[in-house]
Amino acid sequence: MPELPEVETTRRGIAPHLEGRTVKGVVVRERRLRWPVPVGLDRTLRGQRVQGVERRGKYLLIRFASGTLIIHLGMSGSLRVLPAETPPQPHDHIDLCLADHCLRLRDPRRFGAVLWTRDDPREHKLIAHLGPEPLSDAFSADYLHQYASKRRVAIKSLLMDSKVVVGVGNIYANESLFMAGIHPQRTCNRISLARCERLVAAVKQVLAAAIEQGGTTLRDFQREDGKPGYFAQQLQVYGRGGAPCVACGRPLKETRIGQRSTVYCGRCQR
DNA sequence: AAATTCTCCTGAAGGC
């Protein structure tokens, strides 16, 4: 499941193969994604040159002179650069064809999205109201503390709210809260500035480390499976309910917050 | 306004 580190790794992987290249054609085999894939993408993009590949939160932005292709990978989406004429496999929904290669979107669960906007993508409905990037200075302890003071949800829910900060999915919310020693159920307006400081630092550290590892595990973005290696590796709590806490050895507890699997240590996290 | 629940979908895992 693509979290921000994997989306960023994908961006870095595909950008050199796209930027400055001209689209030869677009093939849409399945347009029933989260929202219908716009009709006429082939006509819109054929002959257009890619000006840049950017990211905002978990949205990838492929910029052209006449507009921007907005791509979200949802839960099961992946983008790979393949040699032209590579036969499509099941769930390979869209190809962006270049001279010698194609950018191919695969998304078995179809929670992803491919949209087109002619306007500034930063003003797009889905993007305009997003919170700050987690690795930017705008995501600070002061910012989080102030935002948290106005709300009464569990801190984990706050972290995963894209209006508060983008890119912190379920896995990294669990990991960050463990690292910061904060109980995921704790009401967000009852966390001190000092503890917000720890939490913000933890989020940045976890995401930065994952991007670094995503870079190694996904460097060969043409490979068939694209399974992120950093998942299984250094996870301290996610997926480890009942297993011993790496810090104190007590069994990790598992519960649900907002329909999401939540794992924590009842002793280390308060 | 804020908080909570619902919804989309398929593959994996578990039960019998």
Add this chain to the structure above:
DNA sequence: TGCCTTCAGGAGAATT
């Protein structure tokens, strides 16, 4: 072995 059920999850939409 095979069929059935359950579950996971991003995040906007709908509901409370």
